Amino acid sequence: MLFRTSKDIVGIDIGSSSVKMVQLREAKGGYHLVDLGIAPLPPEAIVDNAIMDSSSVVDVIRNLVESHKVKTKNVATSISGHSVIIRKIQLPMMSQEEMESSIQWEAEQYIPFEISEVNLDFQILGPDENDPSQMNVILVAAKKDFVNEYVAVFRECGLNPQVMDIDCFALENAFETNYGVQETGVVALINMGASAMNVSVLRGGVAVFTRDIQVGGNMFNEEIQKRLGLSHEDAETVKLGGEVEDADPVMVSDVLSDATENLAQEVQRSLDFFAATSSDEQFQKLYIAGGVSMTPQVLDVLEKRLGFPVELLDPFRQVEVNEKEFDPEYIRAVGPLFPVAVGLAMRKVGDK
């Protein structure tokens, strides 16, 4: 094709430690990698998912997009955190149209914010298996102020934020496209980032539980800083296996294994909470992604603690990657950082 269609979209995941960008092209019923990029953010630019230093974030996104010569202005991005509420609720059966006209009113009792202050969205999952007169619905509410900060940052970069997704949903999207819809059984997905972990549980391919755990890779740095008296920078270096004067490798390894146990305990607590509120099915597998999933031992510690298989989620598993354009070794190494951005890049202009 000579001209790119205006439907092209770039997936941009603004994490608290870095911005990730992915562009895909749909071809022959599959996806083909057009480009990907990552750029670090200064430590205080994003705190608790809120944009604290918008000019830094704008600079980082603008440089990333320019250096990769991204042609499209259309962006799919996602949010998560305290300002986003996701609830699975039950309502009497009704049509999409009826739901649209009553959502404001229905949402009131489930959302801890003023309804006038949030953007509302929903997805009808279908009739409840135990009571067919009721239907299950995923209700999403995001604070307008919070969403508007993200929108403003993209506009400032000269980009059009066309799709505003939720981190968990983008993760599910990336999983399903790469691993297929798991018709039976229960699987869990966890994106382990710097400041938070996004947890999703899928039963028969349908999301039945989502939760953000407000702890992630930063916890490793904080523990190293506290127990070894290192700076943030040095803590990051030793965490990633580098050496720093004055840091005893044995102590580093002790701190890392304690932090890994803490993190695994948080994961287990969340999955136990889901298990306690659902029927007696067993988890078949946990797929982990995010920077922290690359911590040595994290996979083994989780597997031992949970007692079922844990696997690294490969967001490029079914994506065609041209080896002449991208070093397969590099794609494999950075893959775990990209599931949210890949899930976003799979969205289309016009999607909600």
Ligand SMILES: Nc1ncnc2c1ncn2[C@@H]1O[C@H](COP(=O)(O)OP(=O)(O)OP(=O)(O)O)[C@@H](O)[C@H]1O
């Ligand atoms: N190879 C690695 N081994 C261990 N930890 C790593 C590795 N690479 C990255 N990390 C850690 O993973 C975290 C970054 O992961 P990621 O990019 O998924 O987070 P983020 O999207 O920026 O943050 P969040 O989604 O929580 O806002 C950092 O804490 C970083 O130190």
Ligand SMILES: [Mg+2]
């Ligand atoms: Mg992230």
